[in-house]
Amino acid sequence: MEEQQFHLEVFEGPLDLLLYLIRKDELDIYNIPIAQITEQYLKYIELMKILDLDIAGEFLAMAATLMHIKSRLLLPPEERGEDEEEEDPRWDLVRQLLEYKQFKGAADSFHELELKQEKSFTRGRVSVDFVPSSELPLEDIDLFELLDAFSQVLDEAEKRRPPEFEPDNFTLEDGRNRVLKRINPRGSILFHLLFEKGESRTRIVVVFLALLELIRQKIIQVIQDGHFGEIMIKRVETART
Amino acid sequence: MKAQDIELKPVVEAILFVASEPLPISRLEVLTEGIKREKKSLREIMVELEREYEKEGRSFTIRKVANGYQLRTRDIYSPWIRKLFHPRRVVHLSKAALETLAIIAYKQPITRIEIEVIRGVNVDGIIKNLLDRELIKISGQKEVVGRPYLYRTCRRFLEYFGLKTLSDLPPLESRGKPTVKKIIASSDLKYEDLEAGNRQ
Numbered sequence: 001m002e003e004q005q006f007h008l009e010v011f012e013g014p015l016d017l018l019l020y021l022i023r024k025d026e027l028d029i030y031n032i033p034i035a036q037i038t039e040q041y042l043k044y045i046e047l048m049k050i051l052d053l054d055i056a057g058e059f060l061a062m063a064a065t066l067m068h069i070k071s072r073l074l075l076p077p078e079e080r081g082e083d084e085e086e087e088d089p090r091w092d093l094v095r096q097l098l099e100y101k102q103f104k105g106a107a108d109s110f111h112e113l114e115l116k117q118e119k120s121f122t123r124g125r126v127s128v129d130f131v132p133s134s135e136l137p138l139e140d141i142d143l144f145e146l147l148d149a150f151s152q153v154l155d156e157a158e159k160r161r162p163p164e165f166e167p168d169n170f171t172l173e174d175g176r177n178r179v180l181k182r183i184n185p186r187g188s189i190l191f192h193l194l195f196e197k198g199e200s201r202t203r204i205v206v207v208f209l210a211l212l213e214l215i216r217q218k219i220i221q222v223i224q225d226g227h228f229g230e231i232m233i234k235r236v237e238t239a240r241t
Numbered sequence: 242m243k244a245q246d247i248e249l250k251p252v253v254e255a256i257l258f259v260a261s262e263p264l265p266i267s268r269l270e271v272l273t274e275g276i277k278r279e280k281k282s283l284r285e286i287m288v289e290l291e292r293e294y295e296k297e298g299r300s301f302t303i304r305k306v307a308n309g310y311q312l313r314t315r316d317i318y319s320p321w322i323r324k325l326f327h328p329r330r331v332v333h334l335s336k337a338a339l340e341t342l343a344i345i346a347y348k349q350p351i352t353r354i355e356i357e358v359i360r361g362v363n364v365d366g367i368i369k370n371l372l373d374r375e376l377i378k379i380s381g382q383k384e385v386v387g388r389p390y391l392y393r394t395c396r397r398f399l400e401y402f403g404l405k406t407l408s409d410l411p412p413l414e415s416r417g418k419p420t421v422k423k424i425i426a427s428s429d430l431k432y433e434d435l436e437a438g439n440r441q
Contacts, residue, residue: 113402
């Protein structure tokens with residue numbers, strides 16, 4: 001794995017992850033169970049580290065913030081500060097999450113407007129920007145949902161067999177071939193079927209990385225049956241004229 | 242044909258045909274100066290043109306965007322126009338870019354650091370990208386230590402999203418949190434100021 005240069009940039013930030021976790025576990029944003037969410041948060045950071053994803057330093061800063069809040073909550077209120085009207089230590093974070101959530105909502109409305117507007121063209125300067133298909137930037141993949149599915153496969157594998165240490169020369173290329181081969185017959189496949197039962201941890205990681213790379217290259221796409229539903233991997237249909 | 246025999250409507254139509262940007266009425270007034278106006282105002286002519294296009298089933302419509310008028314193809318023809326550009330494809334703004342743009346739109350003028358506080362993550366690259374696409378511009382520097390740049394949305398931003406003016410922004414979902422109006426009030430700005438900023 002060492003020599004495989006692969007760094008997928010992560011565009012989501014720590015607030016995205018927190019909002020994701022809140023949504024996933026249907027937590028009350030005004031009353032976040034800090035211990036629980038900190039544990040979950042750290043688990044995702046761990047997953048991203050296993051995958052050697054290029055994560056922003058802000059993720060670690062947020063981890064520190066969460067742990068700080070957690071430790072403050074452990075103190076009895078009178079010891080937290082001299083202030084009688086001492087605020088809930090979570091409140092700053094809650095405010096930040098609420099504000100960010102609001103702009104995420106606005107971004108969704110903007111996206112709808114964008115889709116509506118690009119159906120109509122003007123003369124002169126072209127109203128929408130076109131790029132050659134091969135240069136499309138990395139579009140948003142629902143990274144956290146994929147990580148979720150990934151960690152399930154990983155947990156499952158660890159239950160079956162202890163972490164192994166034998167070297168494996170399964171390459172990213174092998175992983176890529178496997179994904180493409182399994183998708184081929186019907187053009188789509190359920191996420192967990194990309195992996196073998198009793199497969200080694202290394203292989204799972206490699207296949208998953210190959211999958212992320214294929215998504216980035218827009219060769220495959222991820223479809224989900226509603227939020228937190230089963231993940232399906234599908235070949236991207238190339239538009240032909 | 243002498244200039245005085247020329248009618249206003251076809252001239253306006255011709256101008257709109259070639260214009261690369263939405264044209265405000267004021268600009269059209271200047272451009273068509275000297276042409277005899279019957280009793281109709283330019284605004285009425287626009288309405289007339291739009292109705293004619295509709296009635297005759299033309300492929301264009303006149304849309305009001307970014308404080309101006311623009312000739313645009315009808316939505317139903319987009320699949321064929323897209324083929325014209327094939328194999329190039331439309332690039333959408335990424336989620337991160339849309340979020341950043343939303344923050345700028347509602348809180349302008351705003352500094353990069355202020356945006357980063359809200360998003361919780363670095364926005365350097367995104368700002369560069371939005372500047373390149375002329376969706377935002379630097380509108381000045383904030384009078385604080387380091388004099389950081391302030392960013393605003395441009396007219397192109399309104400055009401890109403098909404908005405008439407900044408007061409057309411979709412309302413921010415309120416959750417007992419500051420609403421657009423409050424945000425703008427707290428930044429000592431009025432909608433009109435924002436629009437004026439965009440007209441420059």
